[in-house]
Amino acid sequence: MRRYLVAGNWKMNTTRETGVALAKAVAEGSTSANGKIDVLICPPFPYLIPVSDAVRGSHVQVGAQNACAEAPGAFTGEVAMDMLLDLGCPWVVLGHSERRHVFGESDETINRKVLAALEKGLQPILCVGELLEERQENQTEQVLDRQMAGGLAGVSTEQMSRVVIAYEPVWAIGTGLTASPEQANSAHAHLRKWLESHYNPEVANALRILYGGSVKANNAASLLAQPHVDGALVGGASLKAGDFLPIIEAGVQATK
Numbered sequence: 630m631r632r633y634l635v636a637g638n639w640k641m642n643t644t645r646e647t648g649v650a651l652a653k654a655v656a657e658g659s660t661s662a663n664g665k666i667d668v669l670i671c672p673p674f675p676y677l678i679p680v681s682d683a684v685r686g687s688h689v690q691v692g693a694q695n696a697c698a699e700a701p702g703a704f705t706g707e708v709a710m711d712m713l714l715d716l717g718c719p720w721v722v723l724g725h726s727e728r729r730h731v732f733g734e735s736d737e738t739i740n741r742k743v744l745a746a747l748e749k750g751l752q753p754i755l756c757v758g759e760l761l762e763e764r765q766e767n768q769t770e771q772v773l774d775r776q777m778a779g780g781l782a783g784v785s786t787e788q789m790s791r792v793v794i795a796y797e798p799v800w801a802i803g804t805g806l807t808a809s810p811e812q813a814n815s816a817h818a819h820l821r822k823w824l825e826s827h828y829n830p831e832v833a834n835a836l837r838i839l840y841g842g843s844v845k846a847n848n849a850a851s852l853l854a855q856p857h858v859d860g861a862l863v864g865g866a867s868l869k870a871g872d873f874l875p876i877i878e879a880g881v882q883a884t885k
C-alpha cells in the first residue's frame with residue numbers, strides 16, 4: 630500500500646508572519662492525518678526555519694521548493710542541499726514546471742539536482758508534465774518519458790525508495806483547468822509502466838506519484854480515488870488553511 634502524500638507548494642508567497650500562522654493552522658487542523666498520510670508544506674527559503682519551528686513535534690513535514698546541485702562554495706544566490714540537510718528539511722521539490730519554463734532548467738540540470746539531493750539523503754519530489762500544445766499533439770507520453778529518463782539518469786534502484794514523482798500537466802497549473810481524474814490516472818499509469826520497465830515492478834509499485842495542477846477541495850477526492858494517484862502537490866489552494874485542510878482530509882478519507 631502506498632501512503633498518500635499531500636504537499637503544499639507555497640511558491641513565492643506569504644510573509645514570515647502569515648507563513649508561520651498558516652503552518653500552525655495546517656498542523657492544528659490536520660491531526661486526523663497523523664499516522665495515516667504524509668503532510669508536507671514547502672515555504673520559500675527564508676521561511677524554512679520559522680515554519681519548521683512552527684510545526685516541530687507535529688505530523689507536518691517541511692520541504693524546500695528547489696536547491697542547487699553544487700556543493701557549498703562560490704555560487705552566489707544559491708542554496709546547497711547540505712544546507713537543507715543542516716536545517717533538518719528532508720524534502721526538496723525539483724524540476725517544477727516554473728523552474729523548467731520560467732527559469733530555463735533542463736532535464737540535465739534537474740538530474741544533477743536529483744542526484745545531489747539523493748546523495749545527501751534528502752527526498753526529492755521530481756515534477757514532470759507536458760505543455761498544452763504537447764498534449765494536443767499527442768506527445769504527452771513521449772514528454773513524460775523524456776523527463777523521467779532525463780531527471781532520473783543514474784539514480785539507483787535503492788535510491789528510488791526515496792523518490793516521489795509529481796505529474797503536473799503545465800496547462801493545469803494555476804489555471805483552474807484540472808486534468809480529469811481519468812486523464813491523471815492514465816498519465817500516472819504510464820509513469821508507473823515506465824518505472825517498471827526502467828527499474829522493476831517493486832519500484833513501480835512502491836513509488837508514490839502525486840498529481841498537481843489546480844487541485845482544490847472540490848476535486849481532490851475524485852483525483853485521489855484513482856488507483857495510480859498517491860497524493861497531491863497543491864499550489865494556490867495550499868495558501869489558505871481553509872482550502873488546504875479539506876484536501877488533506879480527502880487523503881485521510883481515501884486511505885480507509
Ligand code: PGA
Binds near residue numbers: 638805863865
Ligand atoms: P496550482 O499549482 O495548484 O496552483 O495549480 C500546483 C503546482 O504548481 O505545484
